[in-house]
Amino acid sequence: MQHTVINGHSDDALVAHGLTEFYTGQDYGIAIGHANGVSVGIAEGYSKGVDVGYETGYRDGWTNAVNKCNPEIDRGNAWAAQLIEEKNKLERDIIFQGIKISQLEGKLMALQRENEALDKADDAKAAKIEQQEAKTAQLERDNAALRGDVAGLRDMVGTLKEANFRLQSQVVELDSKLRAKTEECNGLIQQYSRTLVFVNAVRSVLENLTDSDSPDADRVRQLFANKYADRVSSFLGTKDITVPPDQDEAFAKQLPMTHAFIKEMLEAAKNLEAEPEPEHEEEVSQGSVP
Numbered sequence: 001m002q003h004t005v006i007n008g009h010s011d012d013a014l015v016a017h018g019l020t021e022f023y024t025g026q027d028y029g030i031a032i033g034h035a036n037g038v039s040v041g042i043a044e045g046y047s048k049g050v051d052v053g054y055e056t057g058y059r060d061g062w063t064n065a066v067n068k069c070n071p072e073i074d075r076g077n078a079w080a081a082q083l084i085e086e087k088n089k090l091e092r093d094i095i096f097q098g099i100k101i102s103q104l105e106g107k108l109m110a111l112q113r114e115n116e117a118l119d120k121a122d123d124a125k126a127a128k129i130e131q132q133e134a135k136t137a138q139l140e141r142d143n144a145a146l147r148g149d150v151a152g153l154r155d156m157v158g159t160l161k162e163a164n165f166r167l168q169s170q171v172v173e174l175d176s177k178l179r180a181k182t183e184e185c186n187g188l189i190q191q192y193s194r195t196l197v198f199v200n201a202v203r204s205v206l207e208n209l210t211d212s213d214s215p216d217a218d219r220v221r222q223l224f225a226n227k228y229a230d231r232v233s234s235f236l237g238t239k240d241i242t243v244p245p246d247q248d249e250a251f252a253k254q255l256p257m258t259h260a261f262i263k264e265m266l267e268a269a270k271n272l273e274a275e276p277e278p279e280h281e282e283e284v285s286q287g288s289v290p
Contacts, residue, residue, distance in 0.1 A: 061185030
């Protein structure tokens, strides 16, 4: 079979050279596309993880602080309002009792004038005088009792004022605690965000290291699974967590990419353990007799 020669090269050589250039370009294109895809995925995961983590941590921290402090403040305000209402009622009662005392004192003076008039009357009015004296004595006893009630009411008003002052102090203290809790929650949110940055960076590194089926990638997967199991066991033992992160629905909602990555790594490690060990052929050194 005759081959055409162009510029000193046969058509077979030209075809081989073209194929070499084609595969080189193809490999280069795949590498560029893979690198761009990884960069875009990391940026998108980092942005979404930070936004969702910050929003969830801030909302939960703020809601927990408000839900914890608001009932105490509401109870304190309700008690203060009740004491103020009782104080106002007692003050109205004091005014009313004062009016009654004045009325009784007026009646007492009228009775005294009647007694003076009766003293000048004849013996026929002696019975009426005795009746008036009895009424006067009863009025005096009633007046004394009312004065005692007024004194007791005044003491009660003073006690209620003191209690109201203490309640107002407690409300101020609770408000201060709420602000402190809010600041603490903001600090926890910042710490969570910093931790999230680190976690995303570590996850990205592990994703790059395990982005193949090489023995090195398998060793990374197995090492991650072992270390993850050790840490989960340790934290479950100290009650710092109640369920492993890969089984935690709340963790999956807050950090979906990290949760999916953990499950993928654990599943890959589990598959590696299930695979049978490959049979190794006996190595024969050069020049030796088999």
